[in-house]
Amino acid sequence: MLTVKRLAEALNANRILMPEPNREVTGGYTGDLLSWVMGRAQSGDAWVTIMSNVNVAAVAQLSDTAVVVFAEGVVPDEAAVRAASLHDINLISVPEGAFAVCAAIARMLEV
């Protein structure tokens, strides 16, 4: 089972918030347009994005993604982190671009 904690370690990610380290990652989705994410991402996905505002927290919560992975070293703004902490949302950040991150996650999930 791929947990958020294991994923973060394997990606050598910066842990911004990890209230639920044992949440299972079952898939992945990448995109910055929030309605596409809500329409296409699945519950349990690692959501890879460079969008960093407060609405990311709401979308992650409602879509029930396992973790938000900020690519390109993006750090979410303060309001986003505050909102995410209220809803126990895992947030990590990595320096690589979305393509590289997704490729790494796909290898871990063996898809």
Added chain:
Amino acid sequence: MRPASESDGALMSEPLHFHFDVNGDDFTSAGEASVQVKKLLRQLDVAPELIRRISIAMYEGEINMVIHAHGGDADVFIAEDEVTIRLRDDGPGIPDVEKAMSEGYSTAPDNIRALGFGAGMGLPNMKRYSDSLTIDSLVGKGTTITMVFRF
């Protein structure tokens, strides 16, 4: 005092009703109503995938009211076998509903797009996740959207 059996029956058949004001001023509070509804449905033991559909569809509706209509209000009715969500605003209305329903069509301004919204997927997502979607819109008057989700 009514007999217990009658009041029990009334309790069972009367749907739970919740009312929310959707503040049109900022995006930070948009989504508060959907998040509350999500929590409520969780307490009522509704299936997780259905909760997900309902709360996403409601959030899209809230966002639309903030973007286009300076807010509005939302009523949520939870019955034994279905959830009905009614979103009402006094905004500009939708001149061409068919066009508004097509994926990718958006009239959102650039500042909204910069936030990640306005991709023209809001109404399509609401249709996708609900069992029935009714749009009642009058240009210059406002829009009422009713979504039904069956258990």
